[in-house]
Amino acid sequence: MSDFPWLSVLIALPVVGAVLVSVIPREREALVKQVALGVSVLVAVLAGIMAAGFDAGGPRFQFEERYWWIREFGIHWALGVDGVSLTLILLSVILVPLVILGSWGEADRSGGVDVPPKRSVKTYFALLLSLEATMIGVFAATDVFVFYVFFEALLIPMYFIIGSYGGAQRSYAAVKFLLYSLFGGLLMLVAVIWLYPLSAKPAAEGGLGQGTFLFTELSKLDIDPTTAKWLFLGFFIAFAIKAPMAPVHTWLPDAAQQSPAPALVLLVGVLDKVGTYGMLRFCLELFPGAARWATPVVIVFAVASIIYGAILAIGQVDMKRLVAYTSISHFGFIVLGIFAMTSQAQSGAALYMVNHGFATGALFLVVGFMIVRRRSARIADYGGMQKVAPVLAGSFLIAGLSSLSLPGLAPFVSEFLVIVGTYTRYQWAAIASVIAVVLAAVYILWMYQRTMGGPAAPAVEGLKDLSVREKWVIAPILAIIVAMGFFPQPVLHVINPSVNETLARVDQRDPAPDVTGNVAENGARP
Structure with missing residues (x-):
């Protein structure tokens, strides 16, 4: 079983599914949906079987595959997972079938807005599988060039989903999403290409004596500090746009407002994690000295994103834009945890990537259910929904409370770890970030009160509660949020070894308390 190409199979299956869906006759929409759902469930099952064989105490990268792809340029088809990447893959494969099931009756309605889609239902599901x-x-990907290829390939299906199935301004939002992402991607491409001649240098000059893009080999490079800083910036800006961080975040609210709500689960819940994952994996480990050099500035931008996103969320009148701004705040927490350079903060950041995916995914799904019923994303068009749709209102409440990191729900653990881990090294940043915790209660509870509380508005009277299908969509996510809120240790057990490897590479240790209760920077990491 250890020689089985798990990761290649997991990548190939959705591609095969997309091809199968694309050849089904357009009029057989039910079969299209069934095939798409069946393939996504199969991928999730296989990923679960693979994950069961992961040894948290074993080698860092497991289920590795390595084949020559373009030998002349040192490019390998190299795949492997550590604890962080494994959890993010599991997040992806769990959400995709739920998104497909959540899109069952909405793919032909552009996510519930009154704009006809440009393309067919089968194209929508083929894009989701792609x-x-x-x-x-x-x-x-454990080859940096292969990572870049997938990093850019992500744009293609998402661009067509936004541009073909979104709202009235979908073309503008899709092009803006594409241009921002391409700009960051081109900067990263320059940095990726630059790594090849550096690795080809003789070992006496800090190189490897052979050009390569393998992550494990590139992490051994001894790069000139000035060069490392430029390379770090090339990677970091691309990841900051993808994350997104203020001030390169403006594509997200527009994309969120125009996208169909189920697709937003993947855009914000998974795709944006590529940015923070890239910071943790590549920015810190390939350029450790440059990462330490940039940390004070990154911390400032992270705190600014946390507070800025929370404040902007309060003033939104569109539910999808509101949730998008909350995500900008949450991504600020993740970046803060990554660059705080402590084991608690980085473990919290890695866990936050997973928890945020489920919490925000649940919120977008419930918002999507509401939009399909009322044909509007405006908060003012709702009121008293809890009287006509109590199950929907309860689901909205749990999803909202998880988004504001209520104790007992999954995001609380990760946010607490980030704040505590940051406080030991950057007290001012941890204290400032707590402001967003208060603001989160404002924007979530106020949105709930305006949409669900009070007397039922005439426009919502007669609206139906969640159907059986919709309950099957939202129930697993809410169950995961509650379970991980009370028992996050299994996930942390998988994540922590990878975090410790990253900290060792950046040559950082946890500040250790002295006898007075203060912290000393030269303390040993427990």
């Missing part, structure tokens, strides 16, 4: 393949690939 997106799943690229998401698995980007988290599994």
Whole structure:
């Protein structure tokens, strides 16, 4: 079983599924949906079987595959997972079938807005399966060039989903999403190409004596500090746009407002994690000195994103834009945890990537259910929904409370770890970030009160509660949120060894308390 190409199979299956869906006659929409759902469930089952064989105490990268792809340029088809990438792959394969099931009756309605889609239902589901393949690939790639290929390939299906199935301004939002992402991708491409001649240098000059893009080999390079800083910036800006961080975030609210809600689960819940995953994996480990050099500035931008996103969320009148701004705040927490350079903060950041995917995914799904019923994303068009749709209102409440990191729900653990881990090294940043915790209660509870509380508005009277299908979509995510809120240790057990490897590479240790209760920077990491 250890020689089985798990990761290649997981990437290939959704591609095969997309091809199968594309050849089914357009009028057989039910079969299209059934095939798409069946393939995504099969991928999830296989990923679960693979994950069961992962040894948290074993080698860092497991289920590795390595084949020559373009020998002349040192490019390998190299795949493998550590604890962080494994959890993100599992997040992806769990959400995709739920998104497909959640899109069952909405793919032909552009996510519930009154704009007809440009393309067919089968194209929508083929794009979702293609997106799943690229998401698995980007988290599994251990060759930096292959990572870049998947990083850019993610744009293609998402661009067509936004531009073909979104709202009235979908073309503008899709092009803006594409241009921002391409700009960051081109900067990273320059940095990726630059790595090849550096690795080809003789060992006496800090190189490897052979050109390569393998992550494990590139991490051994001794790069000139000035060069490393430029390379770091090339990678970091691309990842900051993808994350997104302020001030390169403006594509997300527009994309969120125009996208069909089920697709937003993957855009914000998974695709944006590629940015923070890239920071943790590549920025820190390939350029450790440059990462330490940039840390003070990155911390400032992270705190600014946390507070800025929370404040902007309060003033939104569109539910999808509101949730998008909350995600900008949450991604600020993740970046803060990554660059705080402590084991608690980085473990919290890695866990936050997973928890945020489920929490925000649940919120977008419930918002999508509401939009399909009322044909509007405006908060003002709702009111008193809890009286006519109590199960929907309860699901909205749990999803919202998880988004504001209520104790007992999954995001609380990760946010707490980030704040505590940051406080030991950057007290001012941890204290400032707590402001967003208060603001989160404002924007979530106020949105709930305006949409669900009070007397039922005439426009919502007669609206139906969640159907059986919709309950099957939202129930697993809410169950995961509650389970991980009370028992996050299994996930942390998988994540922590990878975090410790990253900290060792960056040559950082946890500040250790002295007898007075203060912290000393030269303390040993427990």
